[in-house]
Amino acid sequence: MxxxxxxxxxxxxxxxxxxxxxxxxxxxxxxxxxxxxxxxxxxxxxxxxxxxxxxxxxxxxxxxxxxxxxxxxxxxxxxxxxxxxxxxxxxxxxxxxxxxxxxxxxxxxxxxxxxxxxxxxxxxxxxxxxxxxxxxxxxxxxxxxxxxxxxxxxxxxxxxxxxxxxVTAPDALVAPAAPAAQDAPAPPATQAPPARQAAPARMPRRRLPAxxxxxxxxxxxxxxxxxxxxxxxxxxxxxxxxxxxxxxxxxxxxxxxxxxxxxxxxxxxxxxxxxxxxxxxxxxxxxxxxxxxxxxxxxxxxxxxxxxxxxxxxxxxxxxxxxxxxxxxxxxxxxxxxxxxxxxxxxxxxxxxxxxxxxVLPVRSEDVARKRFSEMLVALGAVLSPGDPALPVAMRVAAFRASIGRVEQLAPAHRAHRMVARKRPARVIDCIEAARELPAALDARLASRSTGPADPEAATRLRVAIGQARRSLAAPTDFAVVHAALLTLSAELRG
Known part of the structure; x- marks a missing residue:
């Protein structure tokens, strides 16, 4: 339809x-x-x-x-x-x-x-x-x-x-969507990007939940x-x-x-x-x-x-x-x-x-975007990893697609911002548009996995690409780096 x-x-x-x-x-x-x-x-x-x-x-x-x-x-x-x-x-x-x-x-x-x-x-x-x-x-x-x-x-x-x-059939294997209000600033990545490792570590400020x-x-x-x-x-x-x-x-x-x-x-x-x-x-x-x-x-x-x-x-x-x-x-x-x-x-x-x-204790749009990108990458990693046998792949894929949907919810406001401020080289909306390519790339990856033996080197490159994309979200975030990491991840998914 x-x-x-x-x-x-x-x-x-x-x-x-x-x-x-x-x-x-x-x-x-x-x-x-x-x-x-x-x-x-x-x-x-x-x-x-x-x-x-x-x-x-x-x-x-x-x-x-x-x-x-x-x-x-x-x-x-x-x-x-x-x-x-x-x-x-x-x-x-x-x-x-x-x-x-x-x-x-x-x-x-x-x-x-x-x-x-x-x-x-x-x-x-x-x-x-x-x-x-x-x-x-x-x-x-x-x-x-x-x-x-x-x-x-x-x-x-x-x-x-x-x-x-x-309407999705009741009791089907679908992943429930996380509530929008869980949008809190994304936690700092466990490892900073290579270009930022020399920066002195700062203790994160304790903030009220979003x-x-x-x-x-x-x-x-x-x-x-x-x-x-x-x-x-x-x-x-x-x-x-x-x-x-x-x-x-x-x-x-x-x-x-x-x-x-x-x-x-x-x-x-x-x-x-x-x-x-x-x-x-x-x-x-x-x-x-x-x-x-x-x-x-x-x-x-x-x-x-x-x-x-x-x-x-x-x-x-x-x-x-x-x-x-x-x-x-x-x-x-x-x-x-x-x-x-x-x-x-x-x-x-x-x-x-x-x-x-x-x-009044504002929530920054960039922090919301970082959190949703982080959730999306975690869900993608869960699809590609062996995972819990009790959690079917179809349900993990549904969870990933739900996370993409939550990312796309941010698009209208950021698209309007891009129309107003045209001089910035890379913005959240560019990252959102790159993320939209990931479901199709994942489908191609899963299709190739089902028709032939797994390539260990390709799997290693894909894990590295996911890790780099997650590390690119470390604060302070450069969305040009995030955009490039998502494009690389999409290319690795397609093989």
Whole structure:
């Protein structure tokens, strides 16, 4: 299947699950005498959960079992944001930043932390909207039901995705991806490159783990966004908070934050303008508005692989129309007032997110790149070495390809940097482009190994090339040396 068609089919399945969860919970909530808030919660949880990767059905089941309880906690925070805003804001900041800090304790805890944030994003759209029946026990049942409905629809969508070939079969031999927040500066190589051996050894400075630094950045950005939103944009404060959260989440270095902020602002401005324009032709409480919301989410999910700006546009348009459906958008405001205040709120949130990421214990983009290159080379060495007989070669190859994917995640921001600063001879993006050649070279190497006897001299040269590539990552890193080492490694793989 062509990659574009595959991405489109995957987006269709994802949004279909979210739409099914929304319609189901909408009907249940209205029948119980409630509002549409739980439908929003079911939609956001389904949309986010369906985009997550699970290594097996057992992992999906474990995650699903925790979601109802997490949804209840998130709803309580949403109620506090309406009843006691300062307390609710403090709880929200903790709910978004503590899971980032938890990533330092390994992959399993990191996945749990990522799960904790799913329902919290829903309350940014309409805090407190889920509590509407007037009977606390019924509100709690509806909240739990929203998570259960979302889980059921996502489970069905996953099975459809497996049948359609766009989702990896559950329980297959695949290597789980390491969480993005494990990006810490790469440790110094055990041996420096020959040209640097004469340099005096310096004791490495003890630094906070990257997950701790990013958690503090998120906490500072969200706290500042709440204060700025309440003081400057009381009717659109959550737009400031939402933008600050998006800018700081998935931090891959200062350059990535700046690049993502530009895309977020550009997409949000276009989405806000489109939402305001549509308000003249789409009835805010009509079914057509719901259709437009899910069409926008489908387009944004499909085009997200090409640029994050498309996703930002789609989400901004959907949230704006959804707030109209829920009655969150202030009435009586003119077109210019709504458009102008939302734009200012979005820009303010982006500026606060950038400031926190750049000046509060910043994570350098070069350090993130070094760490991911190091993980890639370790995974490549595991494929070519005899390794553990209990770990099949196919699984080691999958782990290597996953590490290449994490390297390629850094490409858009570094490509934009290359367009702006053209004078530097070698950059991270050049190394990323060299790393992209390694999977094909590895396939050629494995194919030649299966058709003929191994060449001991070639194997020795390959081990030396991997070792030189790893040593080239020693701090301070010269990416021209890294680039040359990766090119040499690719050539040795091809023989």
């Amino acid at each position: 062509h990659p574009t068609a595959r991405a489109g089919l995957s987006a269709l399945i994802t949004v279909a699950a979210a739409a099914g969860a929304c319609a189901t919970m909408w009907w249940i909530s209205v029948a119980a005498g409630g509002g549409y808030g739980t439908a929003v919660l079911a939609t956001v949880v389904a949309l986010t959960l369906s985009r997550r990767t699970f290594a097996s059905r057992a992992e999906f089941a474990r995650s699903s079992a925790l979601l109802p309880a997490i949804g209840l906690v998130a709803a309580g925070v949403g109620w506090l944001l309406v009843a006691v805003p300062p307390v609710g804001a403090a709880a929200f900041v903790a709910g978004m930043s503590v899971p980032i800090w938890m990533r330092r304790f390994g992959d399993r805890v990191a996945r749990l932390g990522a799960l904790l944030t799913l329902p919290f994003t829903a309350i940014l759209v309409a805090p407190g909207a889920v509590v509407q029946t007037g009977r606390w026990w019924l509100d709690l049942l509806l909240l739990v039901g929203a998570s259960v409905v979302a889980i059921v629809w996502v489970a069905m969508a996953r099975e459809v995705g497996v049948l359609a070939g766009v 997950s701790t630094r990013m958690a503090l950045q998120m906490a500072v950005a969200l706290a500042a966004a709440f204060v700025a939103g309440w003081l400057l944009f009381p009717d659109h404060a959550m737009w400031t908070v939402l933008t600050a959260f998006i800018v700081c989440s998935g931090n891959r270095g200062r350059g990535d934050v700046l690049y993502k902020s530009a895309l977020r602002v550009a997409g949000a401005l276009a989405g806000t303008a489109a939402a305001v324009a549509l308000s003249f032709v789409v009835e805010p409480t009509g079914l057509f508005a719901v259709v437009v919301i899910f069409v926008a989410l489908f387009a944004g999910t499909w085009l997200r692989t090409y640029s994050y700006a498309f996703w930002a546009l789609a989400v901004t348009l959907a949230v704006a129309l959804l707030q109209g459906l829920l009655g969150v958008t202030p009435t009586g405001a003119s077109l210019g007032a709504v458009l102008g205040e939302r734009i200012l709120a979005i820009v303010t949130g982006a500026v606060l997110g950038i400031a926190a990421s750049w000046f």
